[in-house]
Amino acid sequence: MRKPKTMIQIGSCCAILAALSVLSIGVPVVHAYGNAALWQIAVSQNCNNSSFCTPFQGGFWLWAEFDSDGTGDATATGCSHLVAAGSPGAGADHFNADIQGWTVMPGSAGPLTFFVLGGTMTLTGHTGGPTVTVPISPVPLDTGIPAVAGHFSTSMILGFTPPPGVTFVIQVVHLTH
Numbered sequence: 001m002r003k004p005k006t007m008i009q010i011g012s013c014c015a016i017l018a019a020l021s022v023l024s025i026g027v028p029v030v031h032a033y034g035n036a037a038l039w040q041i042a043v044s045q046n047c048n049n050s051s052f053c054t055p056f057q058g059g060f061w062l063w064a065e066f067d068s069d070g071t072g073d074a075t076a077t078g079c080s081h082l083v084a085a086g087s088p089g090a091g092a093d094h095f096n097a098d099i100q101g102w103t104v105m106p107g108s109a110g111p112l113t114f115f116v117l118g119g120t121m122t123l124t125g126h127t128g129g130p131t132v133t134v135p136i137s138p139v140p141l142d143t144g145i146p147a148v149a150g151h152f153s154t155s156m157i158l159g160f161t162p163p164p165g166v167t168f169v170i171q172v173v174h175l176t177h
Contacts, residue, residue, distance in 0.1 A: 035177055036067040039114075041145055042171040043076075049165030056080040056090070064097075064145075066114065072099035093125030097136060109146040116141040149174040 043062040047053035060078035074097040080090050100119040107113030117140050122133045146152065152170040155161050162168075 036069050036071075037065050037175050038068050039064075039066040039147070040173045040175060041065070041114075043145070043169070045168045047166050049163050052163050052166055064099075064143075066099070066102050070101050070117075072102055072116075072119075073097065074099065091125065093123065095121045095123045097121045099136070103140070104147040105140075107142040108144045109142075110148075112147040114143045114145045114147050116143060145170055146172060148172060 041062070041064040043064075044059070045061075046059035048057050048059075050057060058078065058080035060076055062074060062076035064072060064074035066072040075095070076097075077092065077094045079092045097116075098119050098121075099116055101117030103115050103117060104112050105115055107115060116136055119136045120133050121136055122131060124131050149172050152172070154166065154168045157168050157170060
């Protein structure tokens, strides 16, 4: 009795897979970042070791996209925690960047480093003041991000194994269309 049930299950699975493959022909290709996106970058940095991360503890998280027309976008959020008396700047901050030019050249991340050539940053955060938009400067701005697809670990970026509570990761994806 088990064999016919198994054959029915296998037949049902094959029929479903065949139907899905036929239905997928009519589904359009979607580019989440648009047709111009060439690179997507994610950066995560966390420093929560009080003996290593002074005067601030906390981290920042960044997403960026560089497009084929020389433009791009970035958004980042950071949060620092006061660990030294009198240290300014504790709290959360956020910025969005409108990149109006970028290139790849030798820099802090090696011979292939992303540089921003112009644009604006809109800053919001813990200051309690109004949102501020400022030019990206200095230009060219060395991002410290390698223009090479891959996953870059804390020890690869810093050149040493950090103590517990310290991570710095960069993920670079080259998009193809």
